[in-house]
Amino acid sequence: MRFGVVVFPGSNCDHDMYYALKKITGSKVDFIWHRESSLNEFDAVVLPGGFSYGDYLRAGAIARFSPILNEITRFVDKGKLVLGICNGFQVLTETGLLPGALMRNQDLRFICKHVYIRSENVSTTFTNVLNKRQVLSIPIAHGEGNYFIDEDGLKQIQDNNQIVFRYCDPSGDLLDTFNPNGSSDYIAGVINKKGNVLGMMPHPERAVEKILGSDDGRLILESIIS
Amino acid sequence: MKATVKVRLKNGILDPQGLTVKNALIHLGFKNMKNVRIGKLIELEIENTKTEEAKKIIEDACKKLLSNPVIEDYIYEISEE
Numbered sequence: 001m002r003f004g005v006v007v008f009p010g011s012n013c014d015h016d017m018y019y020a021l022k023k024i025t026g027s028k029v030d031f032i033w034h035r036e037s038s039l040n041e042f043d044a045v046v047l048p049g050g051f052s053y054g055d056y057l058r059a060g061a062i063a064r065f066s067p068i069l070n071e072i073t074r075f076v077d078k079g080k081l082v083l084g085i086c087n088g089f090q091v092l093t094e095t096g097l098l099p100g101a102l103m104r105n106q107d108l109r110f111i112c113k114h115v116y117i118r119s120e121n122v123s124t125t126f127t128n129v130l131n132k133r134q135v136l137s138i139p140i141a142h143g144e145g146n147y148f149i150d151e152d153g154l155k156q157i158q159d160n161n162q163i164v165f166r167y168c169d170p171s172g173d174l175l176d177t178f179n180p181n182g183s184s185d186y187i188a189g190v191i192n193k194k195g196n197v198l199g200m201m202p203h204p205e206r207a208v209e210k211i212l213g214s215d216d217g218r219l220i221l222e223s224i225i226s
Numbered sequence: 227m228k229a230t231v232k233v234r235l236k237n238g239i240l241d242p243q244g245l246t247v248k249n250a251l252i253h254l255g256f257k258n259m260k261n262v263r264i265g266k267l268i269e270l271e272i273e274n275t276k277t278e279e280a281k282k283i284i285e286d287a288c289k290k291l292l293s294n295p296v297i298e299d300y301i302y303e304i305s306e307e
Contacts, residue, residue, distance in 0.1 A: 108246060
């Protein structure tokens with residue numbers, strides 16, 4: 001399997017993701033500059049975290065018009081895999097490849113800390129080595145991760161089993177005090193209907209070795225190659 | 227042609243920034259402050275266009291980039307200059 005990590009001006013988790021993918025999956029990984037327009041050689045593409053275009057206007061709003069995004073839309077149509085982390089998730093909602101939008105955190109603060117999330121759908125390509133309701137400790141680092149979707153949209157993604165991760169307490173219960181940013185229905189990650197595009201605010205690439213405080217993020221990367 | 231675009235969070239969507247500013251205003255003594263909503267104001271200058279054409283261009287720009295239709299609405303005003 002061959003991975004590509006897209007680099008926008010302002011991406012800052014691209015090297016972490018490159019390192020994590022290489023180490024955990026043992027696959028070939030390449031950086032893809034956002035002005036490129038071919039993804040032919042790749043099987044999976046990651047949109048990493050960061051502040052593409054300085055988050056001007058809205059997070060992800062300008063990156064969405066980078067040439068590579070047209071190609072990513074075609075890539076998704078072909079059934080190839082796309083994973084968006086943090087700013088990458090914001091780019092995917094702005095592009096319309098994932099439902100909803102990411103708004104300013106409810107308490108207005110930038111939050112950088114380990115949080116707990118639990119798996120809600122373990123039949124996806126990104127979660128198939130996880131157990132249902134398995135609790136993972138994975139860091140978040142964002143100012144705009146407050147997932148919003150209107151009532152009809154929420155019902156749709158619930159009915160289609162598109163909610164992949166929810167924020168929870170250490171034992172896996174859903175509590176407002178453990179919903180760090182005010183997200184609708186505690187949502188930390190959603191997948192598209194077809195099941196080949198996942199967006200999540202937590203950073204699995206920052207939790208791949210015990211020395212980092214957790215290596216639970218490995219499970220997501222391992223799922224992709226299993 | 228000049229245009230002023232206002233992009234605002236849709237009604238019913240929580241605006242934590244507005245809420246914080248409202249609380250600060252009340253704290254400063256503006257006791258009657260019932261609600262504060264914060265949006266964006268974008269000024270555009272458009273070359274070589276007539277009003278009808280400019281409207282189309284602005285609508286297109288608002289839909290494609292200036293607003294996110296999931297959470298925001300926009301309104302705009304055009305002035306000939």
